[in-house]
Amino acid sequence: MxxxxxxxxxxxxxxxxxxxxLHPQAREALIAALDVGWADPARLYGPARRARMLLEQARTEVAEALGARPDEVAFTSSGTQAIHLGVLGTLHGRRRAGRRLVTSAVEHSSVLHAAGIHERDGGSVETVGVGLTGAVDLTAFRKAVLAEGTALACLQSANHEVGTVQPIAEAAAVCAEAGVPLLVDAAQTAGRMPSPGGWSVLTASAHKWGGPAGVGVLVIRKGTRWRTPLPEDDREHRRVPGFENVPAIVAAAAALRATVAExxxxxxxxxxxxxxxxxxxxxxxxxxxxxxxxxxxxxxxxxxxxxxxxxxxxxxxxxxxxxxxxxxxxxxxxxxxxxxxxxxxxxxxxxxxxxxxxxxxxxxxxxxxxxxxxxxxxxxxxxxxxxx
Amino acid sequence: MTSGQATPEGSAQPPALTIDALGKKCPIPIIMLAAQINDVPRNGIVAVLADDPAAFSDIPAWCRLKSHHHVGSYELPQRGWAIHVRRNY
Missing domain, CATH: 3.90.1150.10 (Aspartate Aminotransferase, domain 1)
Incomplete structure (x- = not known):
């Protein structure tokens, strides 16, 4: 075929x-939204209200598919940007708790690169190894997360190169025990598998589920300390700088809805x-x-x-x-x-x-x-x- | 990027054969190893000199797949490693 x-x-x-x-339903939604969702969703006139309504409807749909509340969801310009903001913003917000970041050795390069910045800023990074299947070593992960001064732990839902699903439920239990937020990179599973639970921060990327490129998702659970590592900006609950790409976000939500249904x-x-x-x-x-x-x-x-x-x-x-x-x-x-x-x-x-x-x-x-x-x-x- | 603490000189058994794969990209060092492992007696050591980072991780993986023994990988003074493999059968 x-x-x-x-x-x-x-x-x-x-x-x-x-x-x-691109999912056919995303294509359809994109073309329609290009005509009606182009205005600035932050303004107060008719076309702006329409763009804002489309944006908020997309946010509600994406939140529902990922097991979150709409006000926890922010749209970024890519999955990579969602990870950069998720990792660095949580570390920034939890500076007083400590400066240790824990990740697995098989995370996406965007996590490892954000960890590199954190190290250059004087923070420390502990990389936890994996077994032959690519699953994180839970004993080592637990030890690393429980260590004094851990500000954040990162674990992907499934590995992008070998497909192995990580033990998120177990990792989340360890993080809850330690009082450490868990960031889950769900890029490979969002829309394809049920959303995992137990995370404080979740990231995903629309073009991995059949949406257009240029839309990422950063979900920050209510109560999670987070501060933008970038200059302040009013957009997306002050979490993501820059004018939202409303038509692409609408298409991303349509693709996610269709992919989840299928x-x-x-x-x-x-x-x-x-x-x-x-x-x-x-x-x-x-x-x-x-x-x-x-x-x-x-x-x-x-x-x-x-x-x-x-x-x-x-x-x-x-x-x-x-x-x-x-x-x-x-x-x-x-x-x-x-x-x-x-x-x-x-x-x-x-x-x-x-x-x-x-x-x-x-x-x-x-x-x-x-x-x-x-x-x-x-x-x-x-x-x-x-x-x- | 070292998996062995000892130097080649300090390891228990000297290699019976040294394969110079310096400057060769993977999979060539492994092809050379596979072609020559039977040139040493059983329990003999083959040292593969390689500087391709892929060889550093792939030779131990080859040993696992082929049931030979990866003794250790020792950094060479200039660049690369001496990767010691014991013929098991």
Whole structure:
């Protein structure tokens, strides 16, 4: 099955964890809102009131889908900005409680970069390791959170590279015990899986659930201390600077509503396709390591590494065969370093392929992927002089 | 980025074979290791000299997958590591 959102009709798009194609309902909502939601929602005349009504309606819908109150939800310009503001703003607000930040070793780079700023400002960061599946070491996490002076703990709902779901309920219990707020980066699960509980701060990104790019969500639970790390601004309850992109926010809410409504059946369907890849790849291709937790995982992500294969060569071949996938191998990264996630897990970093299925992925495309992969890997190994 | 405290000189068993993969990108150091591990006797040590950060994490992962033993990784004076692997079978 091919989709209107792929201009190249031959491409099977398997990179939903990078960005999910725009949901048709988001597209419809976006076009309508461009006409009626363009005015400044902070003003008092008719078109402004209409823009404000659309914005607040979107806020209510997003809040409901994420298990929050509307006044806890602020829209940012990206998921990354939501994380930067969530991490640095909570640390700023809790300065008097301490200057220790606890994160897992496999968080999104935006968390690690915010942690870097905190360290340069004289704060301290404790990075908690993960096991072979990518799940955080809960014993170490508990010890780190309970240590004196911990201001904030961060844990993703599911890992963006390997799909492993983190033990949020257990982490939240530890944080509650310590009186430390927990920031949950829900970028990979918002809309696809039920929203976790127990967080003080939640972040997400609309383009990961089929909304447009340029909309992130920062949810701050009532009672959580938070102070903007940026210059003051009136927008979004003084939490996010800059004029809101109302049409994109309206489209983001429409996509979330549609994705949540579909997720019961669609997540189960995609999860079954992922299971098929997890089972078939090691059966069809020798010397492959399938990575991440086989059960406690996001429905749409599967990652594997092929021994003796250069990741870039495999991505190039897959692209030629019409498959859009990504990789955590160093040769595919601008930094020429392997993914910090794969490194922290202690799994193979070379020959790495992440397949992440968008809504509507057909079983036919998955079958075609499974049928071309073995010969592709064999040929790359042969060219590299590997005895097979 | 070290996983071993000891220096290669201080480790219990000297390598029976040293593979120079300095300047080579992953997966080449691992391809070289896989091709030559059987050149040492069982329980013998192969030292892979590598400076690609991917080799630092991938050689221990290869050992786990292939049931060989990663003895340790020792920083080299200039750059990179001597990554010691014991042939288990």
């Amino acid at each position: 091919h989709h209107a959102w792929c201009d190249d009709w031959e491409v099977a798009y398997f990179d939903a964890a990078s960005t999910e194609p 997720s019961g059946t669609e997540s189960a369907r995609l999860s079954a396709l992922v299971n098929r890849i997890r089972t078939e790849v090691p059966r069809l291709v020798p010397d492959v390591e399938v990575i991440g937790d086989p059960v406690a995982r996001a429905p749409h992500i599967v990652t594997f590494s092929c021994l003796y294969v250069e990741g870039e060569a495999l991505l190039t071949e897959l692209d030629k065969a019409g498959f859009a996938v990504s990789s955590g191998s160093s040769c595919t990264a601008s930094t020429l370093r392997p993914s910090h996630v794969l490194e922290a897990m202690g799994v193979l970093t070379h020959g790495n392929v992440r397949v992440s299925l968008p809504r509507g992925t057909s079983a036919t495309d998955v079958d075609r992927f499974l049928s071309v992969l073995p010969e592709m890997v064999r040929r790359i190994r042969e060219d590299a002089g590997v005895k097979q």
